[in-house]
Amino acid sequence: MxxxxxxxxxxxxxxxxxxxxxxxxxxxxxxxxxxxxxxxxxxxxxxxxxxxxxxxxxxxxxxxxxxxxxxxxxxxxxxxxxxxxxxxxxxxxxxxxxxxxxxxxxxxxxxxxxxxxxxxxxxxxxxxxxxxxxxxxxxxxxxxxxxxxxxxxxxxxxxxxxDAGGGQVVKAANQLVVATHLQALAEAVVFLEAHDADVATALSVIARGLGGSTVLDRKADGVLAGDFEPGFRVALHHKDLGIVEDAARARGAVLPVTAVVGRLVQSLVLRGDGGLDHSALVALARELNGAVDR
Structure with missing residues (x-):
């Protein structure tokens, strides 16, 4: 000990x-x-x-x-x-x-x-x-x-x-994957809602197939309930994506999808939602589609 x-x-x-x-x-x-x-x-x-x-x-x-x-x-x-x-x-x-x-x-x-x-x-x-x-x-x-x-x-x-710094490089990669998974979940939800699908049932099926992920397992219930009590705050994920952007630029790596998701996360912060859970991307996706988050 x-x-x-x-x-x-x-x-x-x-x-x-x-x-x-x-x-x-x-x-x-x-x-x-x-x-x-x-x-x-x-x-x-x-x-x-x-x-x-x-x-x-x-x-x-x-x-x-x-x-x-x-x-x-x-x-x-x-x-x-x-x-x-x-x-x-x-x-x-x-x-x-x-x-x-x-x-x-x-x-x-x-x-x-x-x-x-x-x-x-x-x-x-x-x-x-x-x-x-x-x-x-x-x-x-x-x-x-x-x-x-x-x-x-x-x-x-x-x-x-x-070696030293290697953990942070891998964590940056993790954060870009999580962010893009969360945005994919948000867009899947608004797509399903647009087709009047049973979203909870649909997500449970997706979770058991190739589209399944820890993001889906941990975040789907909160998204469906409109509960964005923070497990990981939007503002922190925004900071992490800034680290990704800077580290990518330093090595000349081009990350177009990450850049788009980063701007969406930034939008949540700029409108005052930085204290919400990062799954609040679904609220932004609903608004972009003319719906109000439940």
């Missing part, structure tokens, strides 16, 4: 930290938001009052933060992880950030003698609660093997996909 510092107690971070506690690890968790700390404490997660308090004496520190600037600040900034990490301590960032930033952060930790991994996750809030996340890991083989079991307390698929 490890002493784990955990920074970031949002929708995903809280259940992930709770699963580490249930696995028997000694967790010291921190989040900037008081509400996040209170909710995590209610799940049985020991909460501290600062990043240094979470980091000092930890065998490994995990971060689960919204965006690249947040990770840079917490990992490398004053009173951050690198400043207070024990000599043999390791750092694992589980946020979704720019691949180049992940490589830079790993280099800084390696230069100071610390193992560092980028280990972004997929599976949404449900996967975080159930401990069934897919975790894609970039970094040295030895560091991955050392911390694979700990990561397994939060996910059922834990795979090293390459």
């Amino acid at each position: 490890a002493v784990v510092g955990f920074v970031g107690l949002g929708v995903m971070g809280r259940p992930m930290a709770a699963n580490l506690v249930r696995a028997g690890h000694e967790v010291r968790a921190y989040s900037r938001g008081g509400a996040g700390r209170a909710t995590a404490a209610g799940l049985g997660v020991p909460v501290v009052e600062s990043v240094p308090e979470a980091v000092r004496g930890a065998d490994v520190v995990l971060t689960m933060l919204p965006d690249t600037p947040d990770v840079r600040t917490v990992a490398l900034g004053p009173d951050g992880v690198l400043e207070h990490l024990a000599p043999a301590g390791a750092y694992i960032d589980m946020s979704t950030i720019e691949p180049g930033a992940a490589r830079e952060i790993a280099e800084r930790f390696a230069a100071a003698g610390h193992d560092a991994l980028d280990a972004p996750v997929s599976g949404g809030e449900a996967g975080a609660r159930e401990g069934t996340l897919s975790i894609m890991v970039g970094g040295p083989v030895a560091a991955f093997e050392r911390w694979r079991e700990l990561l397994g307390a939060m996910g059922t698929t834990v795979v090293r996909v390459g």
